[in-house]
């Protein structure tokens with residue numbers, strides 16, 4: 166959208182290409198890719214009039230956009246024809262609301278943590294990136310921020326003040342780093358017009374005590390229904406880089422332990438599967454855990470065992486086989502949201 170905005174300003178016409186069969190119609194093509202596992206036909210990549218880039222091709226080595234494009238107002242109209250098309254297919258508004266209702270951008274970029282699984286692993290700090298007015302379309306009623314680690318930026322407070330001055334609803338879509346958040350961060354964040362859910366991250370079981378303390382602090386500091394708190398839970402990433410036999414059971418257990426902690430606070434986990442999950446011998450377990458957690462209506466009403474039994478077929482088989490091999494996992498299979506929340510003393514201070 167930024168590239169389209171830039172080229173339109175330069176007097177060019179731009180369109181979103183909606184299928185490879187259309188690519189012959191254009192003088193110049195730009196192709197970006199976010200995820201590394203997206204497939205692009207090799208014959209497309211060698212086209213003489215194509216420039217491609219993005220984290221999907223280069224991951225943490227992706228060249229940055231030139232400044233004059235990076236700091237250009239996005240062309241929010243670029244997706245209009247695509248939205249029209251999916252509307253005709255009868256998709257619900259929630260599928261495309263980000264295309265129609267939100268101004269989207271990065272108030273800050275970067276992070277100091279250097280997690281080895283993250284595209285920001287070479288970054289050393291969070292710094293201001295785009296001033297709000299650079300990407301805010303006055304006509305759009307909401308704001309969506311994609312910042313990597315907003316509260317790690319020393320200027321977070323003045324940036325948030327400017328957001329609040331707009332009077333628009335806002336959300337941080339990437340998981341905020343709860344570990345560094347203090348009372349002042351929580352109070353400020355929740356004093357504005359938050360939109361929809363608030364997303365945090367709980368990527369590593371070794372942060373368990375800290376996350377519990379911070380969830381307690383959140384509970385004490387603001388009156389927020391915890392069902393509006395969503396927490397990303399990374400699984401399938403081996404920090405020693407081996408993915409050996411001992412790893413998978415422990416990782417599945419650590420994932421369910423994090424789910425249990427979040428449940429006890431009434432929050433909803435969102436499972437993020439690292440790519441190795443797809444080739445894990447326990448691929449099926451990762452699938453059923455993420456299907457259960459990532460559908461809040463199912464997660465709220467059913468235990469993992471009930472969910473799998475109801476699904477039947479391979480879901481039930483994955484769970485039964487795993488439990489047979491690792492009976493110690495049973496303690497996590499029958500936990501139910503309402504019961505675990507009611508038994509809040511489990512983790513909550």
Ligand code: SF4
Pocket residue numbers: 276277278279280283284285286313314342
């Ligand atoms: S804290 Fe988040 S943004 Fe920062 S390096 Fe780790 S995963 Fe990436």
